[in-house]
Amino acid sequence: MPVDRFQGFVFNPADLSEDVDLDLDRRREILFVHGHLADWTHWQVLGIPWNAPSDRAREAYREKVKVFHPDRYPGQRLGTYRARLEQIFRRLTEARDVLANDAARAAYAKQSAPPEEFARAEVRRLDDAERSRERRARLARTNPLVARAGRVHDLVERGREHMAAGRFTQAVNDFSTALAIDPDVGEAKALAQEAKKRANAEKAKDLWDKAHAAEAVNNVELALEMATAAAAADPGNPRYAVLAARLALRRGALGDARGQAEAAVRAAPAHGPAHEVLGEVLAEQGDKAGARRALERALELDPALDGARERLKRLRWSFLG
Amino acid sequence: MSEIEPFVGIDLGTTNSVVATVIDGVPRVIVNRVGQILTPSVVAVSKNGKKLVGTIAKRQAITNAENTVYAAKRLIGRRWGAKEVEDARRVLPYQLVPGPEGHDVRVVLGGRTFAIPEVSAMVLAELKADAEAFFGRRVTKAVITVPAYFNDGQRQATKDAGRIAGFEVLRIINEPTSAALAYGFGKQMEKKVVVFDLGGGTFDISVLDIGKSVYDVVAVGGDTYLGGEDFDRRIMDWLTFSFAKENQGIDLRQDTMALQRLRDSAEKAKIELSSVQSAAIHLPFLAAAGEGKAALHLAKQLARDKLEELTKDLVERCIQVTERTLRDAGIRAAQVGEVLLVGGMTRMPRVQQAVKQFFGREPSRGVHPEEVVALGAAIQAHALLYPQKDREVLLLDVTPQNLGIMVVGGYFATIIPKNTTVPTSQTHVFTTVQDQQTSVRIAVLQGASEKAIENELLGEFILDGIRPARRGEVEIEVAFDISADGIVGVSARDVDTGQRQSITVTATSGLTENELRRILDENLDELLERKQSGEFERLRERALQMIGEIESLVPQVSEALTRSHYGKDALQKAEGVVGRARAAIASQDLQQMATNDEQLDRTVQLFKGLAGGGTVPGGEG
Numbered sequence: 001m002p003v004d005r006f007q008g009f010v011f012n013p014a015d016l017s018e019d020v021d022l023d024l025d026r027r028r029e030i031l032f033v034h035g036h037l038a039d040w041t042h043w044q045v046l047g048i049p050w051n052a053p054s055d056r057a058r059e060a061y062r063e064k065v066k067v068f069h070p071d072r073y074p075g076q077r078l079g080t081y082r083a084r085l086e087q088i089f090r091r092l093t094e095a096r097d098v099l100a101n102d103a104a105r106a107a108y109a110k111q112s113a114p115p116e117e118f119a120r121a122e123v124r125r126l127d128d129a130e131r132s133r134e135r136r137a138r139l140a141r142t143n144p145l146v147a148r149a150g151r152v153h154d155l156v157e158r159g160r161e162h163m164a165a166g167r168f169t170q171a172v173n174d175f176s177t178a179l180a181i182d183p184d185v186g187e188a189k190a191l192a193q194e195a196k197k198r199a200n201a202e203k204a205k206d207l208w209d210k211a212h213a214a215e216a217v218n219n220v221e222l223a224l225e226m227a228t229a230a231a232a233a234d235p236g237n238p239r240y241a242v243l244a245a246r247l248a249l250r251r252g253a254l255g256d257a258r259g260q261a262e263a264a265v266r267a268a269p270a271h272g273p274a275h276e277v278l279g280e281v282l283a284e285q286g287d288k289a290g291a292r293r294a295l296e297r298a299l300e301l302d303p304a305l306d307g308a309r310e311r312l313k314r315l316r317w318s319f320l321g
Numbered sequence: 322m323s324e325i326e327p328f329v330g331i332d333l334g335t336t337n338s339v340v341a342t343v344i345d346g347v348p349r350v351i352v353n354r355v356g357q358i359l360t361p362s363v364v365a366v367s368k369n370g371k372k373l374v375g376t377i378a379k380r381q382a383i384t385n386a387e388n389t390v391y392a393a394k395r396l397i398g399r400r401w402g403a404k405e406v407e408d409a410r411r412v413l414p415y416q417l418v419p420g421p422e423g424h425d426v427r428v429v430l431g432g433r434t435f436a437i438p439e440v441s442a443m444v445l446a447e448l449k450a451d452a453e454a455f456f457g458r459r460v461t462k463a464v465i466t467v468p469a470y471f472n473d474g475q476r477q478a479t480k481d482a483g484r485i486a487g488f489e490v491l492r493i494i495n496e497p498t499s500a501a502l503a504y505g506f507g508k509q510m511e512k513k514v515v516v517f518d519l520g521g522g523t524f525d526i527s528v529l530d531i532g533k534s535v536y537d538v539v540a541v542g543g544d545t546y547l548g549g550e551d552f553d554r555r556i557m558d559w560l561t562f563s564f565a566k567e568n569q570g571i572d573l574r575q576d577t578m579a580l581q582r583l584r585d586s587a588e589k590a591k592i593e594l595s596s597v598q599s600a601a602i603h604l605p606f607l608a609a610a611g612e613g614k615a616a617l618h619l620a621k622q623l624a625r626d627k628l629e630e631l632t633k634d635l636v637e638r639c640i641q642v643t644e645r646t647l648r649d650a651g652i653r654a655a656q657v658g659e660v661l662l663v664g665g666m667t668r669m670p671r672v673q674q675a676v677k678q679f680f681g682r683e684p685s686r687g688v689h690p691e692e693v694v695a696l697g698a699a700i701q702a703h704a705l706l707y708p709q710k711d712r713e714v715l716l717l718d719v720t721p722q723n724l725g726i727m728v729v730g731g732y733f734a735t736i737i738p739k740n741t742t743v744p745t746s747q748t749h750v751f752t753t754v755q756d757q758q759t760s761v762r763i764a765v766l767q768g769a770s771e772k773a774i775e776n777e778l779l780g781e782f783i784l785d786g787i788r789p790a791r792r793g794e795v796e797i798e799v800a801f802d803i804s805a806d807g808i809v810g811v812s813a814r815d816v817d818t819g820q821r822q823s824i825t826v827t828a829t830s831g832l833t834e835n836e837l838r839r840i841l842d843e844n845l846d847e848l849l850e851r852k853q854s855g856e857f858e859r860l861r862e863r864a865l866q867m868i869g870e871i872e873s874l875v876p877q878v879s880e881a882l883t884r885s886h887y888g889k890d891a892l893q894k895a896e897g898v899v900g901r902a903r904a905a906i907a908s909q910d911l912q913q914m915a916t917n918d919e920q921l922d923r924t925v926q927l928f929k930g931l932a933g934g935g936t937v938p939g940g941e942g
Contacts, residue, residue: 062535069715071805074705086744093717093742101651 006032021076033068034084041112042095050117051109057099064092152182159191168199204234211243223247231260238268245277249284257281272302280311288315328462328706329452330698332496333441333479335394335522335548337665338362339695340448342455343703346712348503348696353451359691360451364443365389366431374447383585386414386577388431392550393440395522396426397482398475400778405546412554414577425832436832438482439840445486463488464702466694468523469495470543470721472767473779473809480806481832485840491705493806496520497527498538498718499697500663504688505531506700507712512658513539515647517676517684518694519639520664522548526643528650528657537717540740542646547638549591549666555631556587560602560621568617571608579607590623595668599624629671636675643679649740660684663693717742720803727764727773736801739769746802750816753787753795760785761797765811784813784822797822860914864902867921870928871899877932895924 009032016027036044043050046060066072068088078085098104113121140150159174175192178185211226227244234240241264248257258281264274279294295312298305329351332339337359341350353360355376365378366388373381382389392413399406401419406426410417416429420436427434445465452460465488467479476493483490497516504514511532518525525543529536560583561573573579586602593600604619629636647654660676662684667673676684704714719742725735726749737747751761761784768776787795796816803809813822832840879892898920905913 058530059532062533062537065535065717066533066713066715069717071705071715072708072713074708076708090745093745097742 009035015080018079018081019077020079020081021073022078022081027081029067030081030084030088033088037087037091042098042108043112045091045095046099048099050112050114052099054100054102054105057096057105061092061096061100065089068092148181152178152185152188155181156185156188156191159188159195163191163195163198166202168195168202171195172199200233201237204230204237204240206230207233208240208243211247215247220247220250224251224253228256228260231263235263236267238264238271238274241267242271242273242277245281249277249281254281254285258285270301272298272305272308274298275301276305276308276311279308283311283315291315325707326462327452327456327458327460328464328491328699328702329448329460330464330466330499330695330700330702331445331448332466332499332695332698333394333445333482334362334520334694335392335550336362337521337691338444338448339692340452341692341695341699342452343699348506348699348703350692350695351452351455353448354454360444360448361391362394362441362444363389363391364393364430364440366433370431372443374443383578383581386581388415390415390428390430390440392522393428393437393444395546396428397437397441398472398478399426399437400424400474401426403777408546414580422833436836436840438478438832439485441479441482442485442844445482445488449486449488461487461489462491462702462706464492464494464698464705465490466494466496466499466698467807468518468520468543468545469497469525469527469538469541469718470523470545471495471807472722472777473724473803473807474777475545476807478832480808481837484837485844487844491702493808494698494701494716495525495527495538495541495718495721495807496694497525497541497661497663498529498536498716499695499701500661500688500693501527501529501531501697502536502700502714502716503693503697504659504661504685505534505536506697506714510658513652513656514659514661515643515657515680516661516663517639517643517667518543518663519666519672520548521666522546522550524548524639524642526639526646528646528652534713535715535717538719538742539652540646540650541719541721542642542649543721544638544642547635549588549664551635552591552628552632552666552669553584553587555635556591556623556628557583559623559627559631560587560619563621564607564617564619568608568610571610571617573608576608582607591628591669592665594623594625594628595670597625625670632671636671639672640675640679643676654680657682661688661693662686663688663690665691718805718807719743720745720807722767722777723769724765724767724779724801724803724809725776727766731773733766733768733771733773733776737803741803743803743807744805746800748798748800751784751797751799752793753790754792756792757789758792758795759787759789761787763799763811765801765809767809779809782811782813786822788815788818857911857914860911860918861906863918864906864914864921867925868899868902870925871895871921874925874928874932878928881931891927895928898924 006028011028011031015031016024020027022030033045041050043052046057046064048056048060068085070078070082070085070089073085098108110118110121140147155174155178159171159178162168162171162174172192172195175188175195178188179192207226207230211223211230214220214223214226224244224247227240227247231240231244241260245257245260245264248254248260258278261274261278261281264271265278268274275294275298279291279298282294283291292312292315295308295315298308299312328342330341332341339350339358339360340353341348343349350358352358353375357376360375361379363375363378363382365373365381365385367373367381367385378389379391382391392409395409396406396417401424406417418427418429418434419425420427425436427436428440430440449460449463463483465479465483467476471479480490480493497518500516500518501514514529514531516525516527516529518527523543523545524547525541527541528539530539531537557580564573565571573583582604586604590600590602600623602619602621602623606616607619608617610617657680660680660682662673662676667676667690673684700714701716703709719740720737721739723733723735723739724737725733728734736749737745751763753761763782763784764773765779765782766773766776767779770776784797784799787797797813798816799811799813801809801811814820815822875892875895882891898917902914902917902921905917
C-alpha cells in the first residue's frame with residue numbers, strides 16, 4: 001500500500017486516536033473514504049474506471065463491502081466508526097444499484113462523463129444517427145419486402161404533395177400506382193378516390209371554359225362537344241349539363257338536349273336553371289303542360305330567372321297567339 | 322470450544338422448529354431432548370394447568386384442541402382485524418381475542434390470554450433448553466429466521482419472542498437467505514441461486530447473487546399465507562365433503578376433536594403421497610351417527626393424482642410468485658445457476674416437477690430441506706460473533722416490501738422501495754400545513770398497493786413539540802431506516818435548528834416496551850418459582866428416600882444399639898430428625914428442608930454403619 005494514497009487528505013487526530021478495535025491503517029482508510037462520499041462519483045466510490053461494465057461494478061462492490069460492512073467486525077468496538085461504516089456501506093450499495101443496472105448505468109455514465117469523454121460520446125451519437133439512416137437505405141435496396149413497403153410509402157407521400165399543390169391528375173397517378181403495388185393500403189384507396197374526384201372537377205371546369213369560348217365565337221358544335229364532355233367528367237355539377245342542354249337545343253338536337261336537361265335536374269333537383277332548360281326543351285318538343293310545370297318550378301326555386309318568366313308568359317298566352 | 326460462548330441458529334417454523342449450532346467450524350443440528358430434529362411449534366396448556374411445548378403438546382392436541390396453539394407464526398405481528406387474522410379465526414380451534422389496546426392479537430390458553438410473541442417464546446424457550454442440555458451450559462446468543470416476506474411488525478414480534486425466551490437475538494435473517502448460506506458454506510462459487518422455500522405456512526422465494534463468500538440478495542418475493550397447511554386443508558375439505566355426502570350431511574367441522582384427527586391424518590397422507598401413489602386414510606369412530614346407532618368411521622383412499630388435482634392452484638400460485646420475483650430481479654430462468662428447494666412441502670413430487678419445468682433444470686438435492694435453514698442461521702450467528710479468517714461470510718439482504726407513508730388523498734408514497742439492500746435509510750421532509758402547528762401525524766406503511774389502506778400499517782408516528790411558526794416555515798426531516806434485521810426505525814429533526822423531534826409510536830401490531838418488560842418480569846418470577854419447586858422436589862424425594870431407609874433400618878439398628886454404649890438416645894434423636902423432616906415437607910419450607918437434609922444424611926450413614934458392621938464409626942453426638 002503506497003504511503004501517499006491518502007495524500008492531501010487531512011485526518012482529524014481525535015478520530016485517529018479514538019479507543020476502538022481497529023488498526024491505524026483501517027481507520028485511515030475508513031476516514032478517507034468517508035470524507036470523500038460527497039464528492040466522489042459512483043465509479044470512484046467503487047474504485048473502478050469511468051464507464052466500466054456492470055459486471056465490474058458488481059465485483060468491485062463485493063470486494064468493497066467486505067471491508068466496509070459493519071458485520072465484518074464481529075465483537076469489535078467500533079465507536080464512531082460504526083456509523084461511518086454504515087454510511088459508506090449505504091453509498092456503496094447506492095453506487096452498485098446504479099452501475100449494475102444496464103439502463104441506469106448508461107444514463108449515469110453520460111451524466112458523469114469527464115469532458116473529453118462527453119465530447120467523444122457526442123460525436124459518436126451523431127455518427128450513429130447518420131449510420132442508422134444509411135443502414136435503412138441499404139436495407140431498402142436489398143430486401144424486396146422492405147423495398148416494396150418503402151416504395152408504396154414514397155408514392156403515397158408524393159401523391160399527397162401533388163394533391164396539396166392542386167395537381168390532381170398526377171396525384172391520381174401516384175395513388176393508383178401505389179395501389180397496384182399493394183392493394184391493401186387503405187389510406188391510398190381513400191386518397192385515390194378523393195384525388196380522382198378533384199381531378200375530374202378540374203377537368204370539367206377546364207372544358208366548361210373552352211365551351212364558353214367556343215360559343216362566344218359561335219362555334220356551337222365545338223361548344224356542345226366540350227360541354228357534353230364536361231358534364232360527363234363531373235356529373236355531380238349541374239351547370240355543365242345545363243350548358244350542354246342549352247347548346248344541344250340551339251343545335252336542334254332535342255333528344256340530346258332533353259337527356260342533358262333531365263340529368264341536370266337529377267343531379268341537382270334544387271337548381272333553378274336545370275328546371276328552366278328542361279322547360280325550354282319540353283316546350284320545343286310540344287309538351288306544354290310539362291314545360292309549364294318545369295318553368296314554374298324553376299321560378300319557384302330561383303325568381304331571378306327572367307328568361308324563364310318570359311317563356312312561361314308566352315306559353316300561357318300561346319292559345320291567344 | 323470451551324472458551325467461546327455457545328450460540329444457536331433457530332428456524333422458528335410454522336409447524337416445526339429446528340435449532341442448530343456450529344462446532345469446530347462444522348454446522349450441525351441439535352437434537353432435542355426427545356431425540357428428534359424437528360420440534361413441533363405447538364404450545365398447549367393441559368387440563369391441570371401445565372404448559373406443554375413441542376411433541377407432548379402436539380400429542381395431546383386431539384383431546385385438548387381448544388387449549389393447543391399451533392401455527393402461531395401465522396398470527397405473529399399481525400394486527401387484530403387483519404384479513405389474515407379473520408381467516409385464521411374461522412379455521413383455528415383455539416380462541417383469539419384482541420389485545421388491550423385493540424391492535425394486536427392474543428390467544429386464550431387455559432383461561433389466560435397470551436400475546437402471540439409469548440406463545441412463540443415458549444417454543445423458543447424449549448429449543449433453548451434443548452441447546453442448553455446439549456452444551457451443558459447456558460445459551461443466550463441466537464440468530465432467528467423469518468420468512469423473507471415478513472414485514473416489519475412480524476419481524477419485530479419475532480425478535481420480541483426471542484427476548485421473552487431469554488435470548489439475545491443477534492440478528493433476524495430471512496429463511497431463504499439462510500438456506501443459501503448453508504448451501505454455499507465452505508464452497509467457492511460465483512452464481513445466481515434461487516431458493517424456493519415452501520414450508521408449513523409460508524412460501525418464500527429469493528434470488529441471490531453469490532460470489533466471493535458474499536451472499537447478495539437481489540430480490541425476494543412470497544406469500545405469507547401459502548404453505549403445507551393449505552395443502553392439508555384441501556385434503557380435509559375433500560374428506561369432510563365426501564363424509565357428509567356418505568353420511569346424510571354430518572358436518573365434521575363442527576367437532577373440534579374430529580377436526581384435529583382429520584388434520585393429523587391429512588398431513589400424514591400428504592407426506593405418504595410424496596413416496597407412494599396412494600394413501601389410506603382410516604379414522605374409526607370419527608363421529609356419532611345419532612341415538613342408538615353405531616359410531617361412524619371414515620375410510621378413504623387418496624391417490625397422488627387426486628391430491629395433485631386438489632392442490633393444482635396452490636402450486637400454480639407458487640410458480641406465479643416465482644415468475645414475478647425473477648422479473649423483479651431482472652434475470653431470466655435460464656440464467657439461474659442453482660435452484661434450492663427448502664421446506665417440507667418441496668418433497669411433494671408435483672412441486673418439484675413444477676419447479677423443474679419452470680427453470681428448465683433439476684433442482685439441487687444437496688440440502689436437507691428441513692435442516693438447512695437452521696444450519697444457515699447458526700453459520701450467520703457464528704459469523705456475527707467471531708471473526709473468521711478462512712471461512713468468511715457476509716450476508717446482504719433486502720427489504721421485501723415497499724416502505725412508505727400515507728399522503729393526502731389516502732395514497733401511498735414509497736420512501737424505500739422493495740428489494741433495497743439493508744441496512745438502508747432514506748429521509749423525507751415534511752412541512753407544517755397550518756399556522757402555529759405543533760404536531761404532525763405520520764402513518765408508516767408497508768406493502769405494494771397504491772392505496773394506503775390496502776397496505777400494512779406499521780404504526781402511526783406523532784411528531785410533536787414543533788416550534789410554532791407560520792405554515793410551511795418549519796421543515797421536519799424524517800429519517801426512515803431499515804436495519805439489517807429488516808426492522809424499521811423512524812427519527813426526525815428540525816431542518817433549521819437541527820433539533821431532534823420527539824416521536825411517539827401508536828397503533829403498532831406488536832407489544833409495547835412496557836408490556837414486554839412486564840412479560841419478562843413475569844417470566845423471571847415463574848422461572849424462579851420453577852427453580853424453587855424443582856429444588857423442593859429434589860429435596861423432598863431425597864428426604865423421603867432417606868426416611869424410608871432410616872425406618873427400614875430401625876429394627877436392625879435398635880438391636881445393635883441395645884448392645885452398644887449409645888443406648889436408646891440415638892434412636893430418639895433419629896426419630897426427632899425424621900419428624901422434623903416430615904414437618905418441613907408438609908409445610909414446604911425449603912430452608913428447613915435443606916438443614917434437615919444434612920441431619921438425615923448423617924443419620925442414614927450412622928444407621929447403615931450400625932446395621933452393617935456392628936461397630937460404630939466416628940463419634941455421633
